[in-house]
Amino acid sequence: METSFALTGKGYVIVAADTTAARSIVKMQIDQDKIKELSPHLLMAYSGEPGDTVQFAEYVERNIRLYQIRNLYPLRPAAAASWIRRSIAESLRSRNAYSVNLLLGGYDTSSHTPNLYWIDYMGTVVEVPFAAHGYGSYFALSLLDRYHDPEASLEEGLATLKRCINEVSKRLVVNPGKYKVKVVDKDGIREVEI
Amino acid sequence: MARRYDSRTTIFSPEGRLYQIEYAMEAISHAGTVLGVLAKDGVVLAAEKRVTGKLLDLSSAKEGGGYGGSGEKMFLLNSNVIGGVAGITSDANSLVNYARTVAQQHLLQYNDDIPVELLAQRLCDMKQGYTQFGGLRPFGVSLLYAGYDPHYHFQLYHSDPSGNYSGWKATCIGANNGTAQSLLKQEYKDDLGVEEAIGLVLRVMSKTMDSTTLGSEKLEFAVLTYDEAAKAPKAKIYKPAEIDALLRAEGLAKKDEDTEMK
Numbered sequence: 120m121e122t123s124f125a126l127t128g129k130g131y132v133i134v135a136a137d138t139t140a141a142r143s144i145v146k147m148q149i150d151q152d153k154i155k156e157l158s159p160h161l162l163m164a165y166s167g168e169p170g171d172t173v174q175f176a177e178y179v180e181r182n183i184r185l186y187q188i189r190n191l192y193p194l195r196p197a198a199a200a201s202w203i204r205r206s207i208a209e210s211l212r213s214r215n216a217y218s219v220n221l222l223l224g225g226y227d228t229s230s231h232t233p234n235l236y237w238i239d240y241m242g243t244v245v246e247v248p249f250a251a252h253g254y255g256s257y258f259a260l261s262l263l264d265r266y267h268d269p270e271a272s273l274e275e276g277l278a279t280l281k282r283c284i285n286e287v288s289k290r291l292v293v294n295p296g297k298y299k300v301k302v303v304d305k306d307g308i309r310e311v312e313i
Numbered sequence: 314m315a316r317r318y319d320s321r322t323t324i325f326s327p328e329g330r331l332y333q334i335e336y337a338m339e340a341i342s343h344a345g346t347v348l349g350v351l352a353k354d355g356v357v358l359a360a361e362k363r364v365t366g367k368l369l370d371l372s373s374a375k376e377g378g379g380y381g382g383s384g385e386k387m388f389l390l391n392s393n394v395i396g397g398v399a400g401i402t403s404d405a406n407s408l409v410n411y412a413r414t415v416a417q418q419h420l421l422q423y424n425d426d427i428p429v430e431l432l433a434q435r436l437c438d439m440k441q442g443y444t445q446f447g448g449l450r451p452f453g454v455s456l457l458y459a460g461y462d463p464h465y466h467f468q469l470y471h472s473d474p475s476g477n478y479s480g481w482k483a484t485c486i487g488a489n490n491g492t493a494q495s496l497l498k499q500e501y502k503d504d505l506g507v508e509e510a511i512g513l514v515l516r517v518m519s520k521t522m523d524s525t526t527l528g529s530e531k532l533e534f535a536v537l538t539y540d541e542a543a544k545a546p547k548a549k550i551y552k553p554a555e556i557d558a559l560l561r562a563e564g565l566a567k568k569d570e571d572t573e574m575k
Contacts, residue, residue, distance in 0.1 A: 201424035229463035
């Protein structure tokens with residue numbers, strides 16, 4: 120039961136995703152990293168059809184890296200979101216579309232703001248203060264609506280994230296188990312233990 | 314036998330030079346002057362128009378075409394970049410068209426204005442192609458790019474027919490560029506404001522231009538600033554009437570008795 124969350128705060132974005140890889144009723148891996156580090160200030164959590172997800176995430180990763188190598192500076196989060204949206208929209212109109220849902224969190228080093236984009240496999244992009252994908256979103260979104268604060272410190276942000284994770288483990292039929300949590304801010308990307 | 318290495322653009326001479334490229338640059342140093350100055354809160358461009366004559370119909374240019382200016386030397390390449398061209402006008406038109414296409418492609422793909430250096434790079438890739446692939450003449454055009462992007466804020470770039478480009482605080486292309494550049498070197502100060510830059514550009518322009526008096530029929534003028542309210546760069550290419558008003562304000566306008574064109 121794949122689940123991913125992300126929320127913004129004062130100068131940072133937290134992105135969290137469960138670490139289980141499952142097929143049908145079988146858990147096959149419990150420590151999979153579903154959050155790609157696209158550039159020094161850009162994170163992408165992916166979920167959806169297994170296979171498609173990794174393939175598409177690596178395609179995005181390589182293209183964003185190529186832009187950075189060619190042009191000396193990385194794409195800003197907004198530009199990266201538009202490029203990814205376009206890639207999904209083009210693939211959707213082909214014979215074999217990628218079925219991938221994404222949360223793109225980044226810190227814009229030129230405007231000094233954290234940005235979070237909710238992207239789905241239909242090519243929808245919305246800039247949001249908090250977001251979730253998967254079954255967990257049914258429980259987490261109302262909590263985030265109640266407790267999210269765009270001016271919250273990192274500790275407060277992580278506390279809100281914990282509330283979501285706890286709620287999901289309490290209510291969802293199949294608890295996803297472990298989560299990987301990454302934070303992006305002005306200093307770059309780091310992993311956080313919760 | 315010296316001519317042997319002149320005829321083809323892509324053949325080196327024994328001294329290791331590409332004559333056609335050098336000739337193209339020579340052609341530009343006879344073209345109308347284009348001058349650019351980078352200020353801390355804007356970029357200023359001015360250009361000298363060469364083609365003037367009593368019978369040339371300027372009625373369409375009076376109001377300023379689409380984006381202002383006469384569309385001869387100053388072009389809006391994208392909402393964040395103004396280009397000033399010196400050289401063969403028809404080549405320039407083709408490059409301007411290419412630049413606008415590239416900028417719009419970037420906007421379509423990334424929903425973000427193209428960074429200024431990237432636009433200059435893309436044009437230079439194209440220009441460089443004509444110094445390497447056989448049979449074709451290089452573009453006889455130098456450009457100044459005055460632009461703004463969130464990465465490096467205000468920028469001024471110059472590119473030449475060989476496909477080289479470089480960033481400048483103040484520079485000049487076209488006729489008398491040596492004189493203008495040494496004047497700029499003397500008078501340029503770091504952390505210049507845009508108003509001072511306008512004054513500097515007009516002063517240097519009035520000294521380097523062939524004609525003694527400045528007027529809208531000889532001058533094109535453009536300023537790029539940042540609009541704090543709209544949170545976007547603001548490109549302004551001056552209309553003839555606005556240029557005359559500016560010259561009067563700066564005390565550089567010609568006197569009424571020597572007006573030749575009405």
